[in-house]
Amino acid sequence: MKQSPQLSKAEDAMKPGVITKDGFLGSDHRHLVDILIEDDAEVARLGLTHEIIAEKMKFFKEKGLKGEGLSIDVDDNFEVNVESVRGKLACPFGEPGLISKNNVGVINKKTKKKIYFTDFHIHMIEKHGFYQGIGSPYRVSPKELKETLEIESIYQ
Secondary structure, eight states: OOOOHHHHHHHHHTSTTTSSSSOSOTTOOSOHHHHHHHHHHHHHHTTOOHHHHHHHHHHHHHHHHTTTTSOEEETTTEEEEEEOOSOEEEOTTOOSSEEEOOEEEEEETTTOOEEEEEHHHHHHHHHHOOOOOTTOTTOOOHHHHHHHHTOOOTTO
């Protein structure tokens, strides 16, 4: 698939120093369209949708917010901590408004797996199917999210 002018503009906005110091692409030299296609295929192989993943992330964020900065237990299997961070980020895909940066940490107490994400991750996954480029210090892969947050496949 050929990259559209809109995706090229978003890709430029994702480069280091434009919206954030490190950018969103990491060491991934593929075009944005190819990153999106590959992650979309992985999500489908896992029996999920981007929306299902984002909903589970929102679930943990909302539960964690009740801890007011302290770690709390969720459903006996998870420990969640949400830290409010000042500042907001612009969406590189050009959507209006700014996205807050709450940091969410989830520990799966059964598997000992940990994952960290932000409101920005939730937005990018839900609205754009974007998990960040390979090598990005803030990339969260669909597989890591499925395994750590125990997201059930739609095929079960």
